[in-house]
Amino acid sequence: MKIKASIEKIPGGMMIVPLLIGAIINTAFPTISTYFGSFTGALMTGSLPMLAVFYVCMGSTIDFKATPYIVKKGGTLLITKIGIAMLVGFIAGKFLGNGMIDNGFFAGLSVLAIVAAMNDTNGGLYMALMGQFGRKEDVGAYSIMSLESGPFLTMITLGAAGLAAFPWQTLVGAILPLVVGMILGNLDKELREFLSKGVPVLVPFFAFALGAGLNLGNVWKAGALGVLLGVAVVIITGLALMGTDRLTGGNGVAGLAAATTAGNAAGVPAAVAAANAIYVPLVPSATALVASSVIVTAILTPIVTAWWAKRLEARSK
Template sequence: MRIKASIERIPGGMMIVPLLLGAIITTLFPDMGKTFGSFTGALMTGALPILAVFYVCMGATINFKATPYILKKGGTLLGTKILTAMGIGFIAAQFLGNGMISSGFFAGISVLAIVAAMNDTNGGLYMALMGQFGKKEDVGAYSVMSLESGPFFTMITLGVAGLAAFPWQTFVGAVLPLIVGMILGNLDKDMREFLAKAVPVLVPFFAFALGAGLNLQNVWKAGFLGVLLGASVVLITGLSLLLIDRLIGGNGIAGLSAASTAGNAVGVPAAVAAANAAYAPLVPSATALVASCVIVTSILVPIVTAWWAKRIGVKSQIV
């Protein structure tokens, strides 16, 4: 059986399939974790410890010795993505506050969901598209952009929007696993290779644990709204990234390739709520919306990027 290959045919499959599996189990057997307890219960409720390990391993892949070009390209795209999310989050905060819409078509939407969906780029998708339409240096720019991973910048954005005050210890705690990983990976290349192998392996495990905290009825309700939010991520961040990429001498392809939502972002609402319990009621709907964005942006970004490449006369390097 080709289970892995079948899952990977689905955009964001290694994140989405385990997440949906966990949600299905919890919806059908809500007390399963408590009933079996032990390791089974821990797996269904242990998203945060798994995410902590994931961020250490992710940090190990970031090289301090990135070239000036990589720093310029990656830093510019990173800053633009974060500032765009921050601006949209600030505007949304004027209408939503630190809660969410409870009824109507937009039921479930919150600043937490919006910012989490916009803050983090799908690195695998970006590197695949740049490998097809860009340069090797552009692929390497993700080593800088991967600093988006985790809840750190989302918490900063929420703070700037005036929605939450996180103590400095919380900020340090959110980014410390990533920093530890970066230090280990740069001190020892063997350690980098060792930890880097765990990054893709951990994704389905924390996705399953996150899914186990979801009710499929909420996911279903978020479905079409998730499609709209995903399209908005591509449109809003895509335009800003396209413009800034061209301003620094690029052709815009790298910018558009970064206009997606990373699978890692699905874990951000839960991580933020762990730092500030006021966001706990928003986690199920925000997680469902971000999961929808992962799928939608994974489909739209390659289409938009390929269209733009054709328009400016850039041919695919993959025949």
């Protein structure tokens, strides 16, 4: 049976499929983690420790000696993505503050959900799209963009929008695993090779754990709003990223390919709430909305990117 190949036919499948399996199990059997306990319970509730290990492994892939092109391309996309999330978060914060909308079509929407969905790019999907439609150097740009990973920049964005303050220890703790990985990977190439292998391996495991913290009833509630958030991520960040990509010598393909929500972003609301309890009530709805955005952007972004790449190809003939 070609299970892996079948899963990988789905955009972002190694993240999405385990996440959905975990969510289905938790929805059908909400007490299963405590019923079995031990390693099974740890697997279903240990997303944060697994994400910490993931960030160490991810950090090891970032080379301090990256070429100027990679730095320019990755840095431009990184700053644009964060800047747009910060701007949208600032505007939304004027209306929503630290809370969320309680009723109506937009019930459950919060600045936390918006920022978490916009801040982080689906790296696997970006690199896959660049491998097909972009240049080899564009693939390497994600080594810079991967600094988006984790709750650190979401905390910075929320702080910059004047919505919450986080102790410096918490901010450092959020980025420390990534930094440790960067240092280790640059000090020892063999260690980089060793740790980098853990990046794809860990994805389905923390995805399953994240899914096991979701109730599909909440995702169902996210419904059209979750779809709308995903579409907004593609349109708003996509247009901005496409523009800055072209301004820096690109053709816009890399910018569009980065207009996604990373799978691990579904864990950001919980991580942010662990650092500031004011966000605890928002976690279920924010997680559901971000999870919806992950799925929507994983489907929509490849379609948009492929369309633009083919349009450019047709123009060049």
